[in-house]
Amino acid sequence: MLNEDYPDRGNVGPTPAMTSRADETFLDYIADLRSVLMMSPAKKVHPKANAVIEAEGIETKATAESVEAVRDVVRRKLPEAGVWARVYRSTQQAFWNRVCESYGLREDAFLRMLEESDQSGPGSVEWDPDYVYPDYAKVEIHLQPGGYVGHPLAGLRYDYGTRVFGGKVSENDYLHKAMAAKVPTPRDGRVERIMDIACSVGKLTCALKERFPQAEVWGSDISAPMVRYAHYRAIEQGQTVHFLQKAAEDLDALPADHFDLVTVHILFHEVPTPVVDRTIANVYRLLRPGGTFWISDFPSLGNDPHGLHYTNLLGAIDSADNSEPYAPEFVRSNVEAKLQKAGFSLRYENPADMNVHGRVCDKPMKGE
Amino acid sequence: MGDRSALEAELEYVKDLPGFSRTNPQFFSDPMIDKLLEITLLMAGEIWTNRDRHMVMEHLLATEGVVTPERIEAFKDESFAQRSEQQRLQFIQRIFGCLYGDIDVPEDRNHFRWLTGKEGAQDTTDSHSP
Numbered sequence: 292m293l294n295e296d297y298p299d300r301g302n303v304g305p306t307p308a309m310t311s312r313a314d315e316t317f318l319d320y321i322a323d324l325r326s327v328l329m330m331s332p333a334k335k336v337h338p339k340a341n342a343v344i345e346a347e348g349i350e351t352k353a354t355a356e357s358v359e360a361v362r363d364v365v366r367r368k369l370p371e372a373g374v375w376a377r378v379y380r381s382t383q384q385a386f387w388n389r390v391c392e393s394y395g396l397r398e399d400a401f402l403r404m405l406e407e408s409d410q411s412g413p414g415s416v417e418w419d420p421d422y423v424y425p426d427y428a429k430v431e432i433h434l435q436p437g438g439y440v441g442h443p444l445a446g447l448r449y450d451y452g453t454r455v456f457g458g459k460v461s462e463n464d465y466l467h468k469a470m471a472a473k474v475p476t477p478r479d480g481r482v483e484r485i486m487d488i489a490c491s492v493g494k495l496t497c498a499l500k501e502r503f504p505q506a507e508v509w510g511s512d513i514s515a516p517m518v519r520y521a522h523y524r525a526i527e528q529g530q531t532v533h534f535l536q537k538a539a540e541d542l543d544a545l546p547a548d549h550f551d552l553v554t555v556h557i558l559f560h561e562v563p564t565p566v567v568d569r570t571i572a573n574v575y576r577l578l579r580p581g582g583t584f585w586i587s588d589f590p591s592l593g594n595d596p597h598g599l600h601y602t603n604l605l606g607a608i609d610s611a612d613n614s615e616p617y618a619p620e621f622v623r624s625n626v627e628a629k630l631q632k633a634g635f636s637l638r639y640e641n642p643a644d645m646n647v648h649g650r651v652c653d654k655p656m657k658g659e
Numbered sequence: 660m661g662d663r664s665a666l667e668a669e670l671e672y673v674k675d676l677p678g679f680s681r682t683n684p685q686f687f688s689d690p691m692i693d694k695l696l697e698i699t700l701l702m703a704g705e706i707w708t709n710r711d712r713h714m715v716m717e718h719l720l721a722t723e724g725v726v727t728p729e730r731i732e733a734f735k736d737e738s739f740a741q742r743s744e745q746q747r748l749q750f751i752q753r754i755f756g757c758l759y760g761d762i763d764v765p766e767d768r769n770h771f772r773w774l775t776g777k778e779g780a781q782d783t784t785d786s787h788s789p
Contacts (some may be wrong), residue, residue, distance in 0.1 A: 298732050328759075540666060569666070612678070613678070
């Protein structure tokens with residue numbers, strides 16, 4: 292990526308590097324700051340805060356009043372929880388701002404890069420410049436400026452931003468490669484067509500292609516900036532993957548009984564429940580009999596009845612102040628029951644390893 | 660394609676959910692404390708960034724005898740990066756340790772696992788550490 296005003300700093304894997312070393316260094320600092328000031332203290336801060344919040348009789352609800360009641364207790368009685376929440380919020384804003392500013396210095400060059408990769412291969416990308424996004428998709432999830440759909444460089448921003456957000460786990464796409472290595476195959480072993488729904492920047496999609504090189508691999512996402520950048524990223528990795536701009540709830544436009552394997556990684560907690568329901572119905576239709584549906588997402592009431600259901604401090608602060616409006620309704624839902632009601636048979640689920648093994652469902656063979 | 664207007668009507672409720680629109684939260688009794696803590700967090704980042712540049716310049720002068728802005732921007736060295744990371748973690752602990760009484764660097768820095776409260780869970784990512 293060249294721009295006459297800035298030296299070419301190359302890529303970090305398939306991801307364009309920050310425009311300056313100063314930006315990269317600042318973001319490394321933010322990632323470590325979050326590890327030290329958020330992850331480690333949470334073990335002590337959260338239980339104490341949750342006990343006080345419960346003693347105050349605050350019921351966790353997905354309302355502005357409930358969230359403000361939690362913030363009010365934090366302000367009055369829980370200064371350490373206030374520090375935790377402020378670090379969470381301020382570091383989240385800081386890294387997105389820095390990523391956007393840094394790439395923004397070369398915005399024209401990046402837009403040209405996407406225009407060129409749109410017309411290049413291997414693989415392909417289909418997107419609609421006139422697509423009208425539904426309101427639910429315009430949320431600035433995780434505080435990303437413009438969200439997933441509101442800026443033409445949303446995919447590029449998301450790629451580097453999630454490196455900071457995820458910390459070490461995001462380096463070299465190793466989480467997605469580890470997931471792809473564990474994604475189950477249909478019981479008959481046939482994997483000729485794969486669809487990765489809500490593929491964002493295509494990390495899992497490419498990792499699936501790496502594992503199943505003979506398969507035709509597709510990635511779909513509601514966001515044009517995401518699939519365009521995913522295609523660029525796949526080209527950088529030399530992977531023949533096809534990307535399609537399509538909302539999960541609109542996948543009924545694709546042929547039925549077509550795919551052997553469908554994957555969905557961390558979509559369900561970032562969309563409203565009615566979209567989850569339609570997605571499950573669409574996947575059932577898209578899969579051929581005997582095909583497999585793999586879902587990686589938060590534990591929910593269905594598979595973790597005594598687990599963390601986004602209550603108290605984390606529930607209030609993460610949903611409201613980290614813009615995760617749909618996560619509470621997902622973790623309090625019973626997605627396992629929905630899957631079975633749609634016709635799937637549940638092969639495996641375990642809330643303790645949701646990052647890798649996920650939930651595994653099979654579409655029954657005809658007559659089963 | 661599904662019935663878009665029916666879905667939109669069903670989704671009207673989401674506009675009232677916390678987090679649908681960006682918030683401007685206050686976590687301390689005096690909002691100025693929120694601002695001052697944010698300024699401190701960002702300012703320490705700028706100090707670290709300057710310190711990194713000094714360290715790179717010293718390294719380049721010691722090993723190559725010359726330093727230019729272009730060479731600093733292009734500089735990559737794995738052992739330098741590992742030493743720098745350790746120093747950065749110590750820098751953060753030294754400056755911000757007082758906020759919680761005592762803090763340490765978590766061994767498991769998997770943010771996703773931490774967020775879901777499943778820190779003790781074993782998964783195969785452990786054998787793929789970067």
